Amino acid sequence: MIDRADSVGIVTPEKATFTEPLTLQCGVTLPGFELVYETYGELNDTKTNAVLICHALSGDHHAAGFHHDDDAKPGWWDACIGPGKPIDSNRFHVVSLNNLGGCSGSTGPRTVDPTTGERFGPNFPTVTVRDWVKTQAMLADHLGIERFAAVIGGSLGGMQALQWTIDQPDRVEHAIVIAAAPKLSAQNIAFNEIARQAILSDPDFVEGEYLEHEMNPDKGLMLARMLGHVTYLSNDSMGDRFGRELKSGDIASARDVQFQVESYLHYQGTTFSKRFDANTYLLMTRALDYFDPTLEFDGDLVETFRQAKAKFLVLSFTTDWRFSPERSREIVDALIASRLDVASATIEAANGHDSFLLPIPRYFDVLGAYLDRVAAER
Amino acid sequence: MIDRADSVGIVTPEKATFTEPLTLQCGVTLPGFELVYETYGELNDTKTNAVLICHALSGDHHAAGFHHDDDAKPGWWDACIGPGKPIDSNRFHVVSLNNLGGCSGSTGPRTVDPTTGERFGPNFPTVTVRDWVKTQAMLADHLGIERFAAVIGGSLGGMQALQWTIDQPDRVEHAIVIAAAPKLSAQNIAFNEIARQAILSDPDFVEGEYLEHEMNPDKGLMLARMLGHVTYLSNDSMGDRFGRELKSGDIASARDVQFQVESYLHYQGTTFSKRFDANTYLLMTRALDYFDPTLEFDGDLVETFRQAKAKFLVLSFTTDWRFSPERSREIVDALIASRLDVASATIEAANGHDSFLLPIPRYFDVLGAYLDRVAAER
Numbered sequence: 001m002i003d004r005a006d007s008v009g010i011v012t013p014e015k016a017t018f019t020e021p022l023t024l025q026c027g028v029t030l031p032g033f034e035l036v037y038e039t040y041g042e043l044n045d046t047k048t049n050a051v052l053i054c055h056a057l058s059g060d061h062h063a064a065g066f067h068h069d070d071d072a073k074p075g076w077w078d079a080c081i082g083p084g085k086p087i088d089s090n091r092f093h094v095v096s097l098n099n100l101g102g103c104s105g106s107t108g109p110r111t112v113d114p115t116t117g118e119r120f121g122p123n124f125p126t127v128t129v130r131d132w133v134k135t136q137a138m139l140a141d142h143l144g145i146e147r148f149a150a151v152i153g154g155s156l157g158g159m160q161a162l163q164w165t166i167d168q169p170d171r172v173e174h175a176i177v178i179a180a181a182p183k184l185s186a187q188n189i190a191f192n193e194i195a196r197q198a199i200l201s202d203p204d205f206v207e208g209e210y211l212e213h214e215m216n217p218d219k220g221l222m223l224a225r226m227l228g229h230v231t232y233l234s235n236d237s238m239g240d241r242f243g244r245e246l247k248s249g250d251i252a253s254a255r256d257v258q259f260q261v262e263s264y265l266h267y268q269g270t271t272f273s274k275r276f277d278a279n280t281y282l283l284m285t286r287a288l289d290y291f292d293p294t295l296e297f298d299g300d301l302v303e304t305f306r307q308a309k310a311k312f313l314v315l316s317f318t319t320d321w322r323f324s325p326e327r328s329r330e331i332v333d334a335l336i337a338s339r340l341d342v343a344s345a346t347i348e349a350a351n352g353h354d355s356f357l358l359p360i361p362r363y364f365d366v367l368g369a370y371l372d373r374v375a376a377e378r
Numbered sequence: 379m380i381d382r383a384d385s386v387g388i389v390t391p392e393k394a395t396f397t398e399p400l401t402l403q404c405g406v407t408l409p410g411f412e413l414v415y416e417t418y419g420e421l422n423d424t425k426t427n428a429v430l431i432c433h434a435l436s437g438d439h440h441a442a443g444f445h446h447d448d449d450a451k452p453g454w455w456d457a458c459i460g461p462g463k464p465i466d467s468n469r470f471h472v473v474s475l476n477n478l479g480g481c482s483g484s485t486g487p488r489t490v491d492p493t494t495g496e497r498f499g500p501n502f503p504t505v506t507v508r509d510w511v512k513t514q515a516m517l518a519d520h521l522g523i524e525r526f527a528a529v530i531g532g533s534l535g536g537m538q539a540l541q542w543t544i545d546q547p548d549r550v551e552h553a554i555v556i557a558a559a560p561k562l563s564a565q566n567i568a569f570n571e572i573a574r575q576a577i578l579s580d581p582d583f584v585e586g587e588y589l590e591h592e593m594n595p596d597k598g599l600m601l602a603r604m605l606g607h608v609t610y611l612s613n614d615s616m617g618d619r620f621g622r623e624l625k626s627g628d629i630a631s632a633r634d635v636q637f638q639v640e641s642y643l644h645y646q647g648t649t650f651s652k653r654f655d656a657n658t659y660l661l662m663t664r665a666l667d668y669f670d671p672t673l674e675f676d677g678d679l680v681e682t683f684r685q686a687k688a689k690f691l692v693l694s695f696t697t698d699w700r701f702s703p704e705r706s707r708e709i710v711d712a713l714i715a716s717r718l719d720v721a722s723a724t725i726e727a728a729n730g731h732d733s734f735l736l737p738i739p740r741y742f743d744v745l746g747a748y749l750d751r752v753a754a755e756r
Contacts, residue, residue, distance in 0.1 A: 026632040126632045186616040186639040190608045193640040194601060201597040203581055219579040223572060227605070230568045235699075238564040244670070251668050254404040254504045259667065261564040262571040289637070290629050292622070321613075321699075 007074060008040040008065035008082050008089050013105065016142045022135070028125035031114055035139050036105030037061050037097035040081060041089035043145070049378045050145045051087065052136060053077065053096040054153030054160035057228070057284050058276060060104035063096040064089070079359040086368035087152065091375040095143065100135045101127040101284070103277030110211070110277055122208025122279055129156075129291045133163045137171060147171045149374055154178035154356035155323065156284070159291050162331070165308035166293050174374050175308075176367070178315045179356040181327035182301055182334070183292040188322065191231055192285040195224035199278050208279050217278045222269030224281060229268050234319035234352035301330070305338035313370045314344040315363065317355040343370060385452060386418040386443035386460050386467050391483065394520045400513070406503035409492055413517050414483030415439050415475035418459060419467035421523070427756045428523045429465065430514060431455065431474040432531030432538035435606070435662050436654060438482035441474040442467070457737040464746035465530065469753040473521065478513045479505040479662070481655030488589070488655055500586025500657055507534075507669045511541045515549060525549045527752055532556040532734035533701065534662070537669050540709070543686035544671050552752050553686075554745070556693045557734040559705035560679055560712070561670040566700065569609055570663040573602035577656050586657050595656045600647030602659060607646050612697035612730035679708070683716035691748045692722040693741065695733040721748060 016035045023029045038061050043050060053063050055076070064081035066074050081087040081094055098106040101124060109124040140148065151161045151172045158180025164172045181188070199205055202220030206213045230238075242261035249257035297303040312335055316328035325346045335342040347363045349355035355363070394413050401407045416439050421428060431441050433454070442459035444452050459465040459472055476484040479502060487502040518526065529539045529550050536558025542550045559566070577583055580598030584591045608616075620639035627635035675681040690713055694706035703724045713720045725741045727733035733741070 024632075128632050183622065185613055186620040186622065186637070187608060187611075187613045189622070189637050190604075190616065190639050190643055193637075193643060194604045194608065197597075197604065197644075198576060198601055201601065202579070219575075223576055223579070223601070226568075226572045226575065230565060230572065233565075235563055235565045238568065242564040244561065244564065244567070251670060252673050254402075254506050254664075254668050257664070257668060259564070259567050259571075261568050265568055265571060266575075286632075286635070290632050290635060292629060295630050 006082055006084060007078065010069070011038050011040065011062075011065040011067065011075075013038050013061055013067075015105065016139055018135075018138055018142075024125050024131050025128045026126040030107070030125070033100060033107035033135070034105075035097050035100065035107070035135065037095060037139060038063065038065075038075075039096075040064050040094040041092050043093040043143075044378065046378070047145060048147070048149060049091065049375070050093045050095060050140075050143075050148050051150040051152060052140070052148045053081070053087075053094060054132070054136070054151065054157035055096070055099065056153070056155035056157045057288065058272070058281075059157070060102060061096050061098040061106075062104070064094070077357065079357070080364070080367070086364045086371055088371065088375065091378070092149065092371075095139070095145070097136065097139055099127075099132050101280060101287075103280040108277070109208075109279035109283065119211060121211065124279060124283060126286060126290075127283060128287055129159050129163045130167060132160055132287075133167045136160070136164075137168050140171065147173065149378065150174040150176055150371070152176040152178075153180075155180060155353065156288050156291075159288075163293055165310040165312070166304060169307055169309040172310045174313065175310045176313045176315070176370070177328075177331060179317060179320055179323050179328075179353055180331070181323040182294070182330050184289055189289050191227060192289055195227050196282055196285055198223035198227070199282060205278060210278065216273065218270070218273040221273035221276060221278055221281065222266070225272035225276075226265040226269040229265060231322050232353040234321065234350060236319060237351045240350065301334035302337040305334055305340060308338065308340060311341040312343070313367070314342060315356075315366065316346050317349040317352070317363075318346060319350055320353045320355060322353040384460055384462060385456065388447070389416050389418065389440075389443040389445065389453075391416050391439055391445075393483065394517055396513075396516055396520075402503050402509050403506045404504040408485070408503070411478060411485035411513070412483075412489075413475050413478065413485070413513065415473060415517060416441065416443075416453075417474070418442050418472040419470050421471040421521075422756065424756070425523060426525070426527060427469065427753070428471045428473060428518075428521070428526050429528040429530060430518070430526045431459070431465075431472060432510070432514070432529065432535035433474070433477065434531070434533040434535045435666065436650070436659075437535070438480060439474050439476040439484075440482070442472070455735065457735070458742070458745070464742045464749055466749065466753065469756070470527065470749075473517070473523070475514065475517055477505075477510050479658060479665075481658040486655070487586075487657035487661065497589060499589065502657060502661060504664060504668075505661060506665055507537050507541045508545060510538055510665075511545045514538070514542075515546050518549065525551065527756065528552040528554055528749070530554040530556075531558075533558060533731065534666050534669075537666075541671055543688040543690070544682060547685055547687045550688045552691065553688045554691045554693070554748070555706075555709060557695060557698055557701050557706075557731055558709070559701040560672070560708050562667055567667050569605060570667055573605050574660055574663055576601035576605070577660060583656060588656065594651065596648070596651040599651035599654060599656055599659065600644070603650035603654075604643040604647040607643060609700050610731040612699065612728060614697060615729045615732075618728065679712035680715040683712055683718060686716065686718060689719040690721070691745070692720060693734075693744065694724050695727040695730070695741075696724060697728055698731045698733060700731040
């Protein structure tokens with residue numbers, strides 16, 4: 001049995017169906033779509049206590065609690081969301097969805113395209129962070145939420161929170177942007193491209209039609225995840241965790257050597273390839289690469305944020321080299337220059353980009369204190 | 379025509395044949411072996427001006443000059459080796475070899491195993507940095523060189539220079555160790571393992587028997603090289619060079635987007651997969667992972683270096699995150715504690731680990747000044 005003392009407990013995903021055609025940023029129109037989502041905590045009478053959780057590359061709607069009594073693990077951000085936790089379900093009505101193009105129940109590559117009667121597969125249209133904000137706003141309409149008290153996300157989720165303040169300035173009071181960047185660097189794009197190539201060059205990818213062939217690009221997805229994982233961790237945290245500990249063999253005779261870190265990455269990669277859809281992985285990494293809210297503002301981030309009305313909390317972690325504190329500072333500087341209300345902190349943390357998922361005391365103190373203030377305004 | 383003013387000009391590789399059995403650290407005995415090498419500059423009458431160049435992961439014996447008049451490119455370290463250059467062929471007799479297990483002419487996976495009549499392929503035994511030092515010393519014997527004025531290398535080559543001072547203390551006067559580390563970190567090993575998995579999971583690898591099947595694991599090698607390349611460059615240098623410049627497509631509409639950095643990495647990866655042997659790549663990355671000169675000294679680097687008699691120059695580069703300046707400092711601190719003669723410098727350079735191959739003025743000034751002193755002792 002699960003100890004639910006500080007958990008939202010058993011949750012049941014729900015589905016919202018949108019029957020009107022949706023034209024995406026790429027120009028393609030979907031005849032309609034579905035979004036799967038969960039909520040934690042009650043919406044208050046004035047409907048002013050809703051917060052939206054935006055997920056990152058490999059996340060989904062299941063952010064907190066458990067689906068079944070015998071679940072081994074809770075949702076991906078359970079450490080942060082729940083009664084008495086920084087995102088307090090006693091005070092907020094928390095909405096968490098699987099984004100359009102995902103593989104956990106929302107319309108995506110695994111969905112049957114009603115116009116062809118076949119799965120979208122590799123033909124699912126390109127989706128962008130702007131498309132996600134647009135469809136998240138439609139979900140808010142569906143739920144009767146006019147305005148979010150806060151939109152919150154880490155990594156790619158933080159980019160969605162930023163885009164909300166630009167595209168839906170009247171519908172977001174606070175944006176909490178964690179371990180994000182105003183756009184990807186060439187190095188970020190390069191790592192994503194290697195992950196994509198690993199998937200594309202796996203013969204079991206079958207040009208994206210693997211499900212039709214009852215196959216799965218396990219090895220490509222494994223490589224993509226291994227690579228992602230190394231870039232999420234810091235050099236120091238990997239050293240502390242694995243050092244040069246051997247799993248097997250003997251370095252002195254250079255025989256059959258396997259290091260613990262290799263074994264760990266294999267496990268991570270293999271587990272991921274069983275649960276995640278390759279076409280979705282490609283689509284998510286492209287959304288990351290293409291993200292650039294300044295495109296319609298001549299590349300000027302300050303000008304871009306002039307649309308925004310929200311108040312901001314921007315958080316970063318000292319050892320995060322994927323989206324380093326410098327990248328968060330770019331966001332903060334632009335927000336200040338745009339005369340917006342910004343709080344920010346760089347948290348000492350050993351765990352690299354992954355820190356945003358971990359219950360680091362100062363991180364949770366800062367986040368919790370900020371959200372206390374947001375709750376007090378309700 | 380090539381401008382040979384500051385070049386060693388046209389060079390012809392030579393081959394040394396060793397007919398005695400060689401027992402490797404892994405316990406396997408080779409019946410004999412060949413090493414291909416080049417030399418630049420004359421050996422003096424007292425045979426005291428020889429320097430040895432040790433190559434890194436993807437290097438070979440062709441370090442300087444040209445093989446043919448119409449060669450598009452010189453050897454891999456031509457910027458540094460030649461008349462009037464830091465490693466001055468007017469003053470030194472420079473020896474550069476392809477290491478055992480290589481794919482450029484020395485005995486390696488592509489060689490026919492005389493005991494089976496078939497190529498070694500994936501059955502080529504594991505080789506280590508110690509094996510390389512041992513066979514390099516045999517090459518020195520073959521050339522009539524009792525003692526090297528200096529053993530010089532960058533990256534994996536620097537590790538060979540370190541191992542020389544421990545295993546052959548009387549045969550090396552100066553060790554020049556550039557952009558190296560006393561052993562790999564868990565993160566370093568993790569990146570190597572991902573590169574290996576990319577090769578091993580390519581169906582055209584055919585369990586290492588690709589040549590027998592007239593195939594080549596082009597995609598696996600391409601991925602390995604793309605990944606290596608990203609870790610050789612710094613985030614800043616990639617930003618300066620590629621930014622988010624597009625090769626094709628339009629981010630605003632999210633259509634057919636390809637970034638310059640992706641195109642560059644494809645080119646690098648594809649070129650590499652045509653020239654390099656996959657079994658050699660696996661073997662070289664394992665030699666890197668296994669490198670740990672402290673193994674016989676209870677992990678104590680200070681104790682390890684008590685064997686050494688050489689003088690040291692240890693160089694690192696500010697933006698190198700593969701083998702960072704901190705890793706060089708570990709070497710320097712241990713050398714000092716071992717009461718050895720050490721000079722060291724950390725060079726401001728934008729180009730990450732790749733800096734060691736580039737003609738950066740302060741780097742070449744420091745290296746040239748040190749070698750001036752070595753030459754003056756001849």
